Amino acid sequence: MRWYKEPELQIKFIINFLGSPSESDLAFIKNQNVVKFIEGMPYSNGVRLEDEYLWADPLALDLLRRMLVLNPTKRITVTEALRHSYMADLHIPTEYPPPQRSLDIDIEADVGESYLRELIWREMVF
Incomplete structure (x- = not known):
């Protein structure tokens, strides 16, 4: 028995x-x-956020819909999300500018805890 939720x-x-x-x-x-596992699944239209969250602000649902995209190349970026209309009252670009560089880590790679700690330490210090 697995100690975690089954990936399937x-x-x-x-x-x-x-x-x-x-x-x-x-x-x-x-x-x-x-x-192959995904292709073998029955077809799904997915969930309409408007039906699940009747009370939600339409702009919030639009932002959420753009964030919840399987393909990462089609998903909204952090910078785009911060510029989204829903965030207009919350995001102050001069106080929280977008990062100057992006973090490029292969999530499939087994880099180890010590390496990740080192990356975090460098980001905090420099």
Whole structure:
């Protein structure tokens, strides 16, 4: 028995919520077993956020919809999210400017805890 939630259940939840991805949206997934698993799932239209969150601000739902995108190349960036209309009253660009550089880490790589701690330390100090 696994001590964590089964990845298959997480994938099913994500696909059922977001809807079945197109073939091009699966191209970023390197693990072909995961691609085959997703392709073998029944088709899902996904959840309409407006139906789930009747009380929510339409701008908030628009931002959420842009954030909850499976394909990372089609997902809204942090900078774009901060500039979204919903964030207009909350985001002060002069106080919180966007990062000058992006963090590029292969999430599939096993870099180890000590290396991650070193990266965090360098970011805080320099």
